[in-house]
Amino acid sequence: MLPLSASYNGLLYESDQVRADAAGCFSVKLTSGGRYSGRLQIGKKRSAFSGSLDQHGRASNVIRRSRTDLLTIDLEVGTGNHAGQLLGRVTGSDWTSVLAGDQAVFSARTNPAPFAGRYTFRIPGGAGDPSMPAGDSWGTLRVDGNGAVRLAGVLADGTRFSQSAPFSGRGQWPLYVPLQSGNGLLMGWITLTNQPDRDLEGMLAWIKPPDARSRSYPDGFEFECEAAGASYVRPAGTDPILNLTDGWLTFSGGSLM
Secondary structure, eight states, X not given: OOOXXXXXXXXXXOSSOOOGGGOEEEEEEEOTTSEEEEEEEEXXXXXXXXXXXXXXXXXXXXXXXXXXXXXXXEEEEOOGGGTTEEEXXXXXXXXXXXXXXXXXXXXXXXXXXXXXXXXXXXEOOOTTOTTSOOSOEEEEEEEOTTOEEEEEEEOTTSOEEXXXXXXXXXXXXXXXXXXXXXXXXXXXXXXXXXXXTOSEEEEEEEEEOOOTTOSSOXXXXXXXXXXXXXXXXXXXXXXXXXXXXXXXXXXXXXXXX
């Protein structure tokens, strides 16, 4: 049986490797009659689609992005072990990407997200390879009672980024940020954890294409790293953020002049 109504959000990318021209994000809303409407984003290109699911919870769409640029989207509402998910694939002229999304279940009025609050977010750099960013990227995020995430930060090459997307009932959030006019990206699934040293974690792909005009890493790079985040609770009154009496701050490497 199909859900009476549902909203799904997720990612798509090729199964063997993340490539900027075949990776992106999507959202789909399903109504009680089996009708659906969705949006797909790959780079800077956004496309809308709609239709009806069949009795098996499946559908197929063709999106025309230009006269010669067509995408085929195949969708299926998950059941059994995949209940609460929307699965499928997106096919372009010479590529096929796997599509997977989770259902948004939280509501500030009827089912508030238990992990609502503020978090800090860190993407560690890669040491030992001068072609990769050695410094850390960082961000702050806020999760409201609806489970909606609002993230803003700065990457290690100085690029500012932001995103809004919902956490799912499984405690996952699809992070996708197109970079360099859609020719690059930052993407991956971020998961809530119960680990003592972190509250969020996930593997991210960061792709920066070559750009001779760029002051940092003009040759570009493809970088995979494990991001992590922690809950932030503002200290009461005049209590310090860090309980330090003495500390050292060291800057090394990079462009410090």
